[in-house]
Amino acid sequence: MSRGRLGASVGIVALGALCPDTHAQSMDFGGLERLFGEPVTTSATGSPQRARDVPATMEIVTAEEIRRSGAYDIPGVLRHVLGIEFQQWANDQPEISVRGYDQTYSQRVLVLIDGRQVYADFNSVTPWSALPVELESIQQIEIVKGPGSALFGFNAVSGVINIITYSPLYDDANAVSVRGGTQGLAEGSLVATLRNNNAGMRLSAGVRADEDFSTPLPPAIAGTLGRQNENRRSIDFDAAARLGDRTQAGIEVTHTQARQNDIIPNYVLANSTWSTHSLRAWLSHESALGLLSANAYTNWTEQQFYPDVPGEKFDQTNRVSVAQLQDVFKLGSRHAVRVALEYRDNSGGTTPVSGGHIFYHVLSASGMWEWQITHSLTATNAARYDDLALGRKGVIPASYPFSNSDWDRSIHHVSYNSGVVWELGDRDALRFTTGRGVLLPSLFDLGTFLAVSPFYGLTGSPTVRPSVVTNYEVSWKHSLAPLAAQFSANLFYQESTDVQAIVGGVLVTGGFPYFIPANVGNSRATGIELALDGTFREHWRWGANARLERVTDKLDPGVADVDYEHVTPRGVFNTRIGRTWGRWEADGYLHYETHASGLFPVNAGTESTLVPVPAYVAVDARLGFTVTDRITAAVSGQNLAHRSQIQTSAAAVERRVFATLVMHF
Amino acid sequence: MPYRIDAWVCARALAILLVTTTASAQITARDLQVAARALSFLQKPLSGEVSVGIVYVRNNPQSLAEGENLQRLLLPGLKVGNITLRPTLVELDEAPRASVGVFFLTAGVGAEAERLASISRARQLPCFTTDLSQVAAGRCAVGIRSEPKVEIVVNHAAAAASGATFSTVFRMMITEV
Numbered sequence: 001m002s003r004g005r006l007g008a009s010v011g012i013v014a015l016g017a018l019c020p021d022t023h024a025q026s027m028d029f030g031g032l033e034r035l036f037g038e039p040v041t042t043s044a045t046g047s048p049q050r051a052r053d054v055p056a057t058m059e060i061v062t063a064e065e066i067r068r069s070g071a072y073d074i075p076g077v078l079r080h081v082l083g084i085e086f087q088q089w090a091n092d093q094p095e096i097s098v099r100g101y102d103q104t105y106s107q108r109v110l111v112l113i114d115g116r117q118v119y120a121d122f123n124s125v126t127p128w129s130a131l132p133v134e135l136e137s138i139q140q141i142e143i144v145k146g147p148g149s150a151l152f153g154f155n156a157v158s159g160v161i162n163i164i165t166y167s168p169l170y171d172d173a174n175a176v177s178v179r180g181g182t183q184g185l186a187e188g189s190l191v192a193t194l195r196n197n198n199a200g201m202r203l204s205a206g207v208r209a210d211e212d213f214s215t216p217l218p219p220a221i222a223g224t225l226g227r228q229n230e231n232r233r234s235i236d237f238d239a240a241a242r243l244g245d246r247t248q249a250g251i252e253v254t255h256t257q258a259r260q261n262d263i264i265p266n267y268v269l270a271n272s273t274w275s276t277h278s279l280r281a282w283l284s285h286e287s288a289l290g291l292l293s294a295n296a297y298t299n300w301t302e303q304q305f306y307p308d309v310p311g312e313k314f315d316q317t318n319r320v321s322v323a324q325l326q327d328v329f330k331l332g333s334r335h336a337v338r339v340a341l342e343y344r345d346n347s348g349g350t351t352p353v354s355g356g357h358i359f360y361h362v363l364s365a366s367g368m369w370e371w372q373i374t375h376s377l378t379a380t381n382a383a384r385y386d387d388l389a390l391g392r393k394g395v396i397p398a399s400y401p402f403s404n405s406d407w408d409r410s411i412h413h414v415s416y417n418s419g420v421v422w423e424l425g426d427r428d429a430l431r432f433t434t435g436r437g438v439l440l441p442s443l444f445d446l447g448t449f450l451a452v453s454p455f456y457g458l459t460g461s462p463t464v465r466p467s468v469v470t471n472y473e474v475s476w477k478h479s480l481a482p483l484a485a486q487f488s489a490n491l492f493y494q495e496s497t498d499v500q501a502i503v504g505g506v507l508v509t510g511g512f513p514y515f516i517p518a519n520v521g522n523s524r525a526t527g528i529e530l531a532l533d534g535t536f537r538e539h540w541r542w543g544a545n546a547r548l549e550r551v552t553d554k555l556d557p558g559v560a561d562v563d564y565e566h567v568t569p570r571g572v573f574n575t576r577i578g579r580t581w582g583r584w585e586a587d588g589y590l591h592y593e594t595h596a597s598g599l600f601p602v603n604a605g606t607e608s609t610l611v612p613v614p615a616y617v618a619v620d621a622r623l624g625f626t627v628t629d630r631i632t633a634a635v636s637g638q639n640l641a642h643r644s645q646i647q648t649s650a651a652a653v654e655r656r657v658f659a660t661l662v663m664h665f
Numbered sequence: 666m667p668y669r670i671d672a673w674v675c676a677r678a679l680a681i682l683l684v685t686t687t688a689s690a691q692i693t694a695r696d697l698q699v700a701a702r703a704l705s706f707l708q709k710p711l712s713g714e715v716s717v718g719i720v721y722v723r724n725n726p727q728s729l730a731e732g733e734n735l736q737r738l739l740l741p742g743l744k745v746g747n748i749t750l751r752p753t754l755v756e757l758d759e760a761p762r763a764s765v766g767v768f769f770l771t772a773g774v775g776a777e778a779e780r781l782a783s784i785s786r787a788r789q790l791p792c793f794t795t796d797l798s799q800v801a802a803g804r805c806a807v808g809i810r811s812e813p814k815v816e817i818v819v820n821h822a823a824a825a826a827s828g829a830t831f832s833t834v835f836r837m838m839i840t841e842v
Contacts, residue, residue, distance in 0.1 A: 027834050031746065035702040036815045040838065048837040052814075245709065286708065291833040328833055333821055333841035375840070426813045481813070 055419025070622025070636030092260035098159030100568030108158035122318035124442035132254035147437025149415030150382035157437035168200035181658025199241035223308030266605030290329025355395030485534030521555035598649025701745035706835035718765030727773035791829035
């Protein structure tokens with residue numbers, strides 16, 4: 001590279017430090033959707049793209065679909081989406097995964113809000129009730145299936161869910177909603193936007209109280225612990241402004257608190273309270289060098305939980321700070337390029353034995369190149385290099401099998417995504433994709449978990465390795481214009497190596513055993529997704545989809561708490577139908593899963609066994625009535641077919657019915 | 666390298682011409698909505714009342730018919746987002762003096778549109794059309810079609826020469842030639 005070009009590159013970075021993030025809110029999602037007549041996204045490659053052009057298998061749930069789902073939370077919306085695995089472990093503990101591999105504290109899907117990670121690194125889980133977002137503030141939910149690590153980094157292995165909220169700069173989102181229903185549900189939310197042509201701010205806030213299911217929890221799971229009442233409160237302030245014709249900036253501050261019952265990864269009950277705070281700032285600048293952006297945020301997350309051990313309390317704390325610089329530009333008319341740098345600082349304290357601190361720093365470089373080979377053929381390649389430096393400081397208990405220096409290690413990984421999209425006329429498109437993602441051990445598995453009893457200890461380990469997930473996929477989309485319908489088929493093969501288990505080994509120091517996490521083997525999945533969606537005579541909309549998949553594990557014998565092969569149902573089927581007439585809207589959803597198994601705790605969760613989960617049909621529905629132009633009333637129900645139904649190895653899921661009143665202003 | 670670039674331009678032009686012959690016959694309101702929304706993604710976006718100069722050639726029946734159809738679709742004014750398009754029929758010879766904010770070139774004008782390209786450059790006014798062959802030829806900056814899917818084709822050189830540069834986000838989602 002010449003000195004001049006090197007100087008220019010340094011200049012880009014320096015300017016970027018003053019400037020944004022394209023997966024943030026510098027993009028007018030609503031305006032572009034209205035222009036192109038289809039959703040747009042940045043979640044596949046980091047570059048803005050129309051939904052039909054993305055080189056990834058992706059589902060986008062629009063605001064209209066969210067509203068008509070009848071759900072009151074995001075997992076309730078996602079449960080009808082092709083490829084989404086949904087398990088309801090407790091009333092406020094839904095777990096979401098993509099294409100099987102679901103479990104309590106599901107680890108394999110990275111969840112973000114406007115590009116900001118809300119996945120909790122300390123135990124690799126998304127606390128859905130503690131997300132600082134209200135349904136009325138969501139523009140769309142983007143689900144990328146398969147690894148997305150080349151864009152988003154570690155932990156985007158089975159998929160990515162990016163929740164895109166309305167922009168305070170472009171969109172007027174103003175709504176008040178109240179909701180009440182079974183399980184003592186009482187909920188209210190407010191979304192209010194104040195904006196002009198140059199600046200805008202949005203406040204979103206919500207409160208919810210409910211009770212857990214009244215269906216009995218097996219004693220092996222509940223122990224002597226009772227289920228607590230659940231609640232949630234959340235507030236999000238989001239502001240953005242134009243700083244001249246070509247520059248925008250924004251800040252976001254959030255806080256949530258959620259109290260809930262959790263079935264934790266050894267499949268026993270814990271009473272849990274989540275608390276999160278975040279602060280974010282971004283800046284973007286449209287320059288001759290493309291769209292430069294800088295994005296920085298810090299998340300503070302705390303989970304206090306009380307397991308079934310008298311006097312025992314876990315207080316997990318985590319702070320993650322991320323700084324990103326990015327440039328997206330076109331080279332000529334055929335090439336789109338994204339280059340980015342990222343720095344991440346992550347740390348958490350040990351618990352329940354306090355005094356230790358696990359931390360890591362990650363420096364990442366990534367790039368994406370999209371080449372429009374012909375009018376109908378586009379190839380995209382993206383790669384990312386992550387360099388992680390791990391460490392520990394603080395107190396080491398007596399007889400602990402590690403010293404702080406054992407954490408002085410580095411983890412280097414390359415992730416990639418490649419795809420070719422071939423449009424065969426206006427009606428057909430073929431897509432060939434492959435991706436490699438990396439699932440880090442959680443901070444919990446790396447050692448923030450540190451419990452000592454008189455007879456044994458439980459802790460994390462600095463030696464546990466990341467899991468690597470590689471995915472290969474072929475997709476076909478076909479437009480059935482005469483039927484106003486769209487057909488799609490996705491065939492995939494996925495390999496996961498170095499699967500992690502929270503109790504996978506034992507180390508004995510001075511006669512005192514410590515149970516530690518370990519890599520326990522490999523897993524692979526082969527499957528196909530089929531979907532048909534359409535409309536009929538303007539007033540009808542309908543859809544049907546199926547996910548057929550076989551998971552095969554090759555795990556070490558005697559491994560507890562991990563079994564993907566038997567907990568993943570071979571088949572998941574969804575159908576939906578909706579109709580509007582006059583002021584009325586009616587939507588029905590049917591969900592069927594073939595029989596599978598669920599992991600069940602033995603010996604207070606130190607071991608596990610499989611119990612059957614029968615095949616089941618779940619029926620959801622919503623009936624809405626437009627009272628005035630601004631006010632809508634709706635009655636919704638979930639799991640309507642049965643008063644209660646076994647869907648996991650924990651308590652049976654109850655029927656839920658609730659009424660919602662929404663006023664837009 | 667120049668050979669390869671030329672080959673590419675020719676291939677794209679052929680593809681666009683194919684599109685033109687199959688899809689540009691009758692302009693629709695949806696085409697106009699797409700054009701109006703595209704204007705808001707200029708780096709210096711247009712907003713408010715925008716006078717659209719519908720450029721036709723007097724002795725070309727196809728051009729005149731489309732011009733009149735276009736005017737009918739736009740009257741009394743098409744409001745899309747924060748833009749309201751107000752139509753004015755402009756004969757090609759009058760284009761240098763017409764008081765408009767954007768040109769909309771009717772179909773079938775052929776090589777005569779070269780004159781509009783010069784005017785567009787001189788007056789720094791963007792040109793839109795559904796006749797994508799004019800975009801491929803560099804005589805009009807922005808081509809649009811809305812069926813069966815929205816497609817926007819921008820002649821990068823013609824757009825830059827007429828001061829119509831689009832945001833990077835927009836450029837990522839369109840076809841440039």
